[in-house]
Amino acid sequence: METKVHNNPQERPTPSTNGRASVEDNHLLIEATKNEDIELVQQLLKKGADVNFQDEEWGWSPLHNAVQSGNEDIVDLLLNHGAEPCLRKRNGATPFIVAGIAGNVKVLKLLLPKVADVNECDVHGFTAFMEASAYGKVEALRFLYKNGAKVNLHRKTKQDQEKIRKGGATALMDAAEGGHVDVVRILLHEMGADVHARDNMGRNALTYALLNSDDEKVKAITRLLLDCNVDVSVRGEGRKTPLILAVEKKNLGLVEMLLEQKHIEMNDTDNEGKTALRLAVELKLKEIAQLLCHKGARTDCGDLLAIARRNYDRDLVKFLSQHGAVEDFHPPAQDWKPQSLRWGEALKHLHGIYRPMIGKLKIFIDEKYKIADSSEGGVYLGFYEDQEVAVKLFYEGSTHGQNEVSVLQSNRINSNVVTFYGSENYRACLYVCLALCERTLEEHFADHRGEAVQNKEDEFARNVLSSLFKAVEELHLSGYTHQDLQPQNMLIDSKNGACLADFDKSIKWTGDPQEIKRDLEALGLLVVYVVNQGDISFERLKDLGTEKLIQLPPDEETRDLIRHLFFPGDNVKDHLSGLLGHPFFWSWASRYRTLRDVGNESDIKVRKANAKILQLLQPGTSEHSTSFARWTTKRNSTTGNRKEKSNLKTEVLIKVVAKVEIREE
Structure with missing residues (x-):
């Protein structure tokens, strides 16, 4: 019998009865079938209640409920009133599939003739x-x-x-x-x-x-x-064999049963490189370890003796020694040198001690190796495939941890985002392995407090902010927003290079402009923070109003850059692409070369039509001109007439370009 199938209860119209009472009757019918109240079911059906009504949350119908309870009489009654046996819940289960769970053969017999496919x-x-x-x-x-x-x-x-x-x-x-x-x-x-x-x-x-x-x-x-x-050689999750799984269950009888099989391979390893014997020693399962050794398991599968000693099992140490186990750990060469200057001593010590590997990761959760606090488990030093790394810890299933890994994987080619090496899961903990940097931006300024850059080009500020802008730009283009831009999340390496980190609060962009605007506003705060060399705390800057923030920088180009960040306009997703050509990011050398090569100050003042420098400033003639035209355009119509704006544009350009000319001479 062919039956119409409805996959979505929201799309199926309810028979029209008498308005609100009809909807109430439909819900009452759902409850009556749950409670197996056959008399009420009969009354409601006579009143015209919809026999195929489905609840909005999971799509249960009266027939689904009757089948679940195994009441053949109600099932038969509903079918006689036109109940559809192929109606689907939200997970696609029909009453017939639910009948398989309930296991009532009489109900299955009632439904089977009305089902197209068993x-x-x-x-x-x-x-x-x-x-x-x-x-x-x-x-x-x-x-x-x-x-x-x-x-x-x-x-x-x-x-x-x-x-x-x-x-x-x-x-x-x-x-x-x-x-x-x-x-x-x-x-x-x-x-x-x-x-x-x-x-x-x-x-x-x-x-x-x-x-x-x-x-x-x-x-x-x-x-x-x-x-x-x-x-018996098939692999499960983590490439674990049935024998390894049996050892994990600590079941001696099960291990014995598997070892009786002809084709058992007891030395197979899982994803972490562990054999059944090594796992048995780690879990202090002496009887299982002895059984495996008697059956011929290899004892060169790790430093079994050291593991048994750490478990204070002298008898197992002696037994393993008798079966060929030897001291397996060889300390690294003494001349090994870490790459990191700041973390060098701790890395050297970690490199020289024995630690059981977590997949490709070597780590020791100890204060001696802790780099920083985090939202959950902290950040520690480690080695991932022998590479020095910072390891960020999360609990297994953490939303923050999942966000971190998701964003990092999506931005692997983003050279301005901290390098992601990989992650490991072990004992309900997620280990996220990242490139090891020397300090945060906040720590950098704390270390260099009082080092003035007056009458000097602040290359550090320009380079750090350029990296930050590029990182956030690519982040936005990949479909994410950071949502937590602050000095602690900008990392500085030993060569003063900068990269963006900490994506545990990042979100997939939903299309809401406010999500990107929050990043842009945070960038504006960071510009002020960086050009002031961290003298004003980031928290204090967040408490200042927009106008006060814009007036803090000493020069017009920085103030204009901040205005663009606080007032981005409509196209927020691509906004940073245009700002990367802003005069703030022009080096003094490039400004000087521009003025030297194409013109002089007088050409601008008299607006000489064929002057190269004036042509350079017109929109569309070059990359710099487009950017300059944007950032020198006054937004506030009350600032003056066209002539005043033009004079201001000329005056600002002279400050931006010619301020270098004097020093170069």
């Missing part, structure tokens, strides 16, 4: 047969099998989920993970389930079985799978 699935690829398997509903499983359910169907999930290798599991894997021994036996011996099937991550039913927490059920299912020659 193998219909929800948006995650679950069929009624898979659900019956996952929930251990044996009778429902057998009924569905007899009526054409596919035993070895692989779960087809959404495309974006498949791209990250989700989906692909079978009913056997679901039953194994759920610990349903009887279902696994039936699937294997009665229904011909494929014990060799793998999901999109390459995992098989044995891998799934080892995820269950009940050791006795795990052992029973493992025995069933092993008897059917399941592959």
Whole structure:
């Protein structure tokens, strides 16, 4: 029987009754089916309540509810009043799929004649047969099998989920993970389930079985799978073999069972380079470590003796020594020299001590190696693939940590953003590894307080702000906003180069101009902070009004740059691209060369039409002219007439360009 399927309850019109009372009746019908109140259900249906009404949150219909409760009488009543058995909840589950979870065969029999495909699935690829398997509903499983359910169907999930290798599991894997021994036996011996099937991550039913927490059920299912020659070398998450997973479960019987297999490879390593034996020693599992050694596990899989000593297990140290384990740690050469000047001593000490590796990372969470505090776990020194790094810590699943990694990965080619080397996850902690710099911008100014730059070109200020502008520009173009621009988040290396860091508060741009404007305003504050060499704290600057901030810099070009940041206009996303050519960023040498090569002050004053310098200033004639035309245009119509503006433009240009001429001479 062909039945119309509605995927979105919002799109399906409700039968018109009498306004508000009808909506109330529909909701009452939902509640009545939940409560299995058949009399109320009958009354509401007679009044004209919509039998296919769905709640707005999850899309449950009266039939979904009746099927979930397993009430055959209400199911039959709803069907007779036109309930659609293929109506879908928000996750795509039909009443028939829900019936597989509930496991009521009588309900399944009522629905089956009205269902087009016994193998219909929800948006995650679950069929009624898979659900019956996952929930251990044996009778429902057998009924569905007899009526054409596919035993070895692989779960087809959404495309974006498949791209990250989700989906692909079978009913056997679901039953194994759920610990349903009887279902696994039936699937294997009665229904011909494929014990060799793998999901999109390459995992098989044995891998799934080892995820269950009940050791006795795990052992029973493992025995069933092993008897059917399941592959014991398959890899799970983190490239862990079933043997490594069994050691992690600290289950001696399970390890013994796996070691009986002919094709077991006990020296395989996971993503962290650990074997089953090394893991057993780390977890202080003496009996399992001894069993592995007796079975021939290699003892050259790390400094097992040092690990056992740190665990104060003298007997295991002696046992491992008898089975060939030797002192494996060799201190680095004494002539190793760190690249960082500031962190050199701490790095040298960290380099010389033994630390268990976290993937590619060597780190020691100790105050001696702490660089800075952070929003969560702090920042520490470390070595990532032997490269000196700063390691920022977050708890696993942290929104801030996810933001940090997401932005850094999207901006790897942004040379003005701190270099991202990689990340590691270990024991509910996320380690984000970044290029190690010497100090923050705030620390730089604190170290150089009182060093005047009067009558000198402030190259540091120009270079730092240029790097900052470029970093934020590329950040905006990549679709992100920083949202936390401040001196502590600008890092300075040993050569006074600058890069932008700390993206844990960054957000994906939603299109709201205010998100970018917040970054631009923070940039304006940073311009004032930098040109004043940090003499005014950033917090104090934030308390000042816009007009006071604009008047703080001593020169017109800086004040104009700040105005552009505080009043960016409509095209905020590309605003920084135009500002990078602003005269603030012109070096004194380039200003002098411009004046020397193309003209002099008198040409500007008399506005000599064919003067090269005057042509240079007209919009469209050069990169500098366009920028100059923008930043010298007065926004306030009350500042004077056209002649006054022109005179001001001339006067400012002379200050910008000619102030270098005197010094060069």
